[in-house]
Amino acid sequence: MIKALLGYGIVEGVSEEEYERWLFDVHAPDLLANPHVDRIVFNKILYPVTSASGGTAQIPPSQTFYRIAEMHFADHDAYQSYRAWFDENPLAVERGPAGRTDFKFYLIGESTVVERDR
Template sequence: MIKTILGYDIEPGVSAEDYERWLFEVHAPDLMANPHIDRIIFNKVLRPVTTTSGGAASVGASTMFYRIAEMHFADEASYADYLAWWEDHPIPAGRGPAGRTKFRFYVVAEPTVFER
């Protein structure tokens, strides 16, 4: 599995209520129409953390985000297919994140998972 991880804020002038409505009623369904994505996890950030578990280290000034989202893909080929799919099926103007989402970072990552 690989995933994209993106941190973002809401663009100034967009209310949280309008953003949430657009995100879950418009944007998430548009994204999930792409058959190459397995799932999306929307992590709404509640607060920053300034120290590690047990106080072993100080994080310093924490950065705050509105949300950190994850999009999961089976592998690199699936992610490449996901990107290519949008070339033939673009999100219509006015439905995408432009003017709503202020991206702070967007990376492709390979997770290593430890579970109980």
């Protein structure tokens, strides 16, 4: 499995309520219309983790996030097919993230899962 990992904030002037409504009522269904994405996980950031010494981790304002999202794909070919599908079926501009989402990063990664034996 590979993942697209996206870290982002909300564009100034857009409320959390407006953003959440758009994200789950418009954007997520638009993304899931693409048959090549298996799953989307939206991780809402609650707070930075404290450092090992007990102090609060210092995070520069440019590296703060509202969410870190994961888009899961079977393999790299599925991800390439996902991109090609949107080239052929583009999102309407008014439904897309422009003007709402302040992207900080978009990375492709390969996942290794380690689980506790039960």
